[in-house]
Amino acid sequence: MKALPALAGVLLLACVSAAHARFFIPKDTLLVFGMYERDSYAAEASYGLRRDWSVTAGWQRDRADDGDTVREYTYVRANWLLHRRGEGGWIRNLYLFGGPAWVRSNALDHGDEPGLQLGIWGDYETRRVYLKASLQTFWNEEFSQTTQTLQALWAPYAAEYGGIASWIGVQLQRRNGLSDATQVAPRRRFFQRRWWIDIGVGVNSEHRGSVFFDAMYLF
Amino acid sequence: MRSVKRLFAVLLLCGFSGAALAASTIKLDVEGLVCAFCGSAIEKKLKTRAEVQDVLVSLERRLVAIGLKPGADISDEVLKAEINDAGYRVKAIERTDQPLSDLRAGLESRK
Numbered sequence: 001m002k003a004l005p006a007l008a009g010v011l012l013l014a015c016v017s018a019a020h021a022r023f024f025i026p027k028d029t030l031l032v033f034g035m036y037e038r039d040s041y042a043a044e045a046s047y048g049l050r051r052d053w054s055v056t057a058g059w060q061r062d063r064a065d066d067g068d069t070v071r072e073y074t075y076v077r078a079n080w081l082l083h084r085r086g087e088g089g090w091i092r093n094l095y096l097f098g099g100p101a102w103v104r105s106n107a108l109d110h111g112d113e114p115g116l117q118l119g120i121w122g123d124y125e126t127r128r129v130y131l132k133a134s135l136q137t138f139w140n141e142e143f144s145q146t147t148q149t150l151q152a153l154w155a156p157y158a159a160e161y162g163g164i165a166s167w168i169g170v171q172l173q174r175r176n177g178l179s180d181a182t183q184v185a186p187r188r189r190f191f192q193r194r195w196w197i198d199i200g201v202g203v204n205s206e207h208r209g210s211v212f213f214d215a216m217y218l219f
Numbered sequence: 220m221r222s223v224k225r226l227f228a229v230l231l232l233c234g235f236s237g238a239a240l241a242a243s244t245i246k247l248d249v250e251g252l253v254c255a256f257c258g259s260a261i262e263k264k265l266k267t268r269a270e271v272q273d274v275l276v277s278l279e280r281r282l283v284a285i286g287l288k289p290g291a292d293i294s295d296e297v298l299k300a301e302i303n304d305a306g307y308r309v310k311a312i313e314r315t316d317q318p319l320s321d322l323r324a325g326l327e328s329r330k
Binding site: 084127 | 250251252253254255256257258259260261263264276277278279281303304305306307308
């Protein structure tokens, strides 16, 4: 029982959000997301049930810096928009998310086991500035893996709707329990109407020049 | 017989003027409309409505403008609910005779 308050404390302390974008999903809208980098791949489909609730089904594969340990997560998740406020030219969001996960790893005794995913995410956005902080944790009986992410982006110009929005910025990410290195990833973001692409290069003490690619599409 | 024709003509004119007074465009001032992704969700949602001919989104003016089909209208409550489902709050609603195409041309000329 002591674990629950501790978990809540950790989540709240760690500002908000997950390793990849899982931002606001409007009601009756489907969002698909894919991410690729050398040691991590992910694919998700999310659907907006209500203004403040959405569900996600996804798969994620991570490889440790040792090059041998591999973990795969297959999960479903509920995403709760706890807070959203927009005035004038800015908007901010706070989300909690979580759900069951099936964990498969060559480091597990039985190969695969049930687990749990929990996370918190917060962002602030204007037409020229985007800030995000998140924490995402996968747990099972044998290990936990926590990804902390901070992201700051700036748009050289305020794109109008229908035009291509161009952003530049940096992401700091730390994946405890798998790789304890902090990754610094300069990134470029482009989006227009229904599609969104992030490209960049991740750099940490173990790997240099690891290219990554994120893409989203809103149906 | 002449008075009947006059009455018919007056009624006809009233009918035309009534149609001319009906708003052809609804302009929504939307709080916090900063992102194209969310703008596209609003556009998609509104375009599924039978009353809607076209939708214009301007992030710069935080504006969502709805071009209505002739004689159609959407209540303020329904509009607020649609925008709320898309994640935003409507600050003000204005009905105007200005065609959506004029509004679009005006915005593009300011670029």
